[in-house]
Amino acid sequence: MTTTVEKPRTGSVPSGAARTGPARARRRPRGDRTHLLFLLPAVALFTLCITLPAAVGIFYSFTDSIGFGEFDFVGLNNYQVLFSDPGILHAYGFTLGFSLCTVLVVNVVALALALGLTSAIRARTALRTIFVVPMVVSQIIIAYVFQFVFTNPLPALAQTLGIGPLEQSILVNPDLAWISIVLVTAWQAIPQAMLIYTAGLLTVPKDLYEASSIDGATPRRQLTTITLPLISGFVLINMIVGFKDFLGAYDIIVGLTDGGPGTATRSITMAIFSGFQNGDYAYQMANATIFFLITLTIALVQLRLTRGKARV
Amino acid sequence: MAQTSRETAVGRRAVLGALGAGALAGLTGCVGGIGSGTPQVTFLQSKPEAISYFGDLLDTFRAEHPGDLDLVHSTNVTTLSAGFARSNPPDLGCQNYNLEMARFQERGALSNLSDVAERANIAPAVQDLVDQYPTYPGRTSVIPYSMMGAAVLYNREIFAEHDLEVPTTYSEFLEVCDTLQEAGVTPLYSTLRDPWTIAQGLVDYSVGGSIDVADFFSRLRGLGPDAGPDAEVSFSRNFREPLEKMLTIASYSQPGAASRGYGDGNLAFATGEAAMYFQGPWALAEIEKTNPDAPVGVFPLPMTEDPADRRVRVNLDLALWIPEQASAPEPASELLEFLIRPEIADPYNKALNGFGVRADAPPTADPRLKDIQGYIDDARFYQGVSTAIPKTIPYENYFQAIVLGQNLESTLRTLDEDWARRARR
Known part of the structure; x- marks a missing residue:
């Protein structure tokens, strides 16, 4: 019945006209003004609390202001110095590398967990709850707890087991400290990605698996040819949202290494924040502007990619 | 109906009147400093270990100025820059003096206290410490209060x-x-x-x-x-x-x-x-x-x-300053004068292991720190x-x-x- 009703509709009118027709008609219905009213508070708040301060910040990035008092315009000087500042460039290098690593670790582990927790196993709900716990604990608390773990029990354990390289806390090793940050950040971020994957896996129709298993597909084959293609939109969202979040890493690094040892794990946001706290406002506003442009680019890429794919 | 409407009208008038009176009181409070609306004076100090000590000192000061002072004791130094940026700094700062503090004075955000400095009798070598960081020409922006060795x-x-x-x-x-x-x-x-x-x-x-x-x-x-x-x-x-x-x-x-x-x-x-x-x-x-x-x-x-x-x-563990933008500069400077009285400042340094900054400050009483008193x-x-x-x-x-x-x-x-x-x- 339904097919017979639908067919003439799409068949009789060219699809393009069918789409633009209702859209044009919808352009000036009376409900529009009401919708705008609904938007107004959000737009006003966003403008007042985000757009205006951002504009002010960008304005100050062309000055030598320290956040208050007298200042002069210095043109693009802050930007010029910024791009030749090894400290800043190192912060960008570290943050990008750390974000890429973390996003990979988080997605692989989260997908594995989601696959496990959506399959027919015992105590599924209880396990799901347990795995979500890290998500609700404050990042700074997690960081301090892990700082203790990395500083005391782990080296002691390594000593009794005779694992030489790990006898000293990896937090004080400039070459390895970043690993601890990846691990702790991933531990905290996995639940959220896992929840999104779980939701994604539940959208895959069961009959596909049934049909494929009748055709003799192994579980592995089912994963690569059915599950993954069907949840690719979720993978994309998790990757991009995760990457964007990790670029803003702050709390966990402050709690674990405070940017150290030396400046090995100093992130972009730490540099920006130090500018306001320590009287280098204009310079770090220039840094923040660059950082904003980078995240904006990522957001645009995300919008473009997910426009088609995320509609699962 | 009519009665209720009149009642609401009266009610509204009463509310407006009360508001007006409140505003007036507030205004006179700002101008005169006496009356129901008292100026709020924020005292910022940076030593968490001295909270109770300064709390007691402020109580003594309140007792000397009964009723005309709303004194707030703050130790929140992390929002100091933000406070200056929002034109809402503390009225009297009593804070660690270092290069970070000096940037406030360098940009002219601190008021001139040269008249107080004349009376404060600061040891010249201690005053030199202030001038080792960028200062604002022609001003005495901070008064040293306590020094740590x-x-x-x-x-x-x-x-x-x-x-x-x-x-x-x-x-x-x-x-x-x-x-x-x-x-x-x-x-x-x-x-x-x-x-x-x-x-x-x-x-x-x-x-x-x-x-x-x-x-x-x-x-x-x-x-x-x-x-x-x-x-x-x-x-x-x-x-x-x-x-x-x-x-x-x-x-x-x-x-x-x-x-x-x-x-x-x-x-x-x-x-x-x-x-x-x-x-x-x-x-x-x-x-x-x-x-x-x-x-x-x-x-x-x-x-x-x-x-x-x-x-x-050494470092100037505490130094006093009053921002240019202070909302209550007069009570703030009264409090400053109160704090630098020798009978207030000397016991403070004794209690918190500091060294006095006046030319006639007594030596430390702490047996451990006596080792470096000579220096x-x-x-x-x-x-x-x-x-x-x-x-x-x-x-x-x-x-x-x-x-x-x-x-x-x-x-x-x-x-x-x-x-x-x-x-x-």
Whole structure:
């Protein structure tokens, strides 16, 4: 019945006209003004609390202001110095590398967990709850707890087991400290990605698996040819949202290494924040502007990619 | 109906009247300072350990000014920059004076207190400390209040057990370390996980005992954008030798120092785990918590072969200032005058292990700090390197990297380049 009703509709009118027709008609219905009213508070708040301060910040990035008092315009000087500042460039290098690593670790582990927790196993709900716990604990608390773990029990354990390289806390090793940050950040971020994957896996129709298993597909084959293609939109969202979040890493690094040892794990946001706290406002506003442009680019890429794919 | 409407009208009028009266009261409060609307005066101080002490002082002050003062005691220094940026700074600041504070005065955000300074009778050598950082021409922006003297803390009992005297030269110091090490005692407890303890301890003591820190920074600032690793004054040139010696000293630290922090250090030193500890007098109170009878003594780190070169590290632990934008400058300056009275300031310094800043301030009463009173009296002191570099340069982390084994030469070069880059913009 339904097919017979639908067919003439799409068949009789060219699809393009069918789409633009209702859209044009919808352009000036009376409900529009009401919708705008609904938007107004959000737009006003966003403008007042985000757009205006951002504009002010960008304005100050062309000055030598320290956040208050007298200042002069210095043109693009802050930007010029910024791009030749090894400290800043190192912060960008570290943050990008750390974000890429973390996003990979988080997605692989989260997908594995989601696959496990959506399959027919015992105590599924209880396990799901347990795995979500890290998500609700404050990042700074997690960081301090892990700082203790990395500083005391782990080296002691390594000593009794005779694992030489790990006898000293990896937090004080400039070459390895970043690993601890990846691990702790991933531990905290996995639940959220896992929840999104779980939701994604539940959208895959069961009959596909049934049909494929009748055709003799192994579980592995089912994963690569059915599950993954069907949840690719979720993978994309998790990757991009995760990457964007990790670029803003702050709390966990402050709690674990405070940017150290030396400046090995100093992130972009730490540099920006130090500018306001320590009287280098204009310079770090220039840094923040660059950082904003980078995240904006990522957001645009995300919008473009997910426009088609995320509609699962 | 009519009655209810009249009632609401009256109600509205009454509300408006009350509002108007309130506004008037508020206005007179602002102008006169007497009446129901009292001006709010925010007093900001930066020492969490002195909250109850200052609380009592403020109560005394309130008692002298009954009813006309709404005094708020704040210790929230993290929003200080934001407060200035929002034109809402505290009315009276009583805060650690360092380069970070100096930037407020350099930009003219602090009011002129030269009339108070005349009456405050500040010792000239202490006033010099203020002027070692960039000031605002023609103004006295801060009034020193309390000074801290820091040097090597040592365990008198351990020294006595091994027949050791307080070393007066660098080579004597190394001998002391060797003797202790041979006897199986950890000479020095270091807390390398906390970069600030490295900067304020190892680095400040080593450099301050070797070169004239104030002169170095005044010449370095004088270079302006010409600063750099190869300039006539530079970190690479002037800090290399002191920091090489510092690395020698640091090598006497306990094993695993890299993962120990400030809290670990206080605990370990209090229980006699090591003979020496590079911390300021603020650690004394923490050490007392663990061991009230810890036999602690203090001596300046000798960095040369001439005992006369020994100096102690000082900092203006508290200095008073009133912002230009203060909303209640008059009560604030009354409170300032109250705080600098000798009968108020001297007991404060006695209670909080500080040194007085007036020319006629009494000596310290603390038996441990008596060891360095002579240096304070003779002005044989310096302000540390760690309070003279802008915090936007992560120098504490650089020093940490050096102690943890990163190349000294290249790290100092980075520091020089950061400094020059900052001077160029």
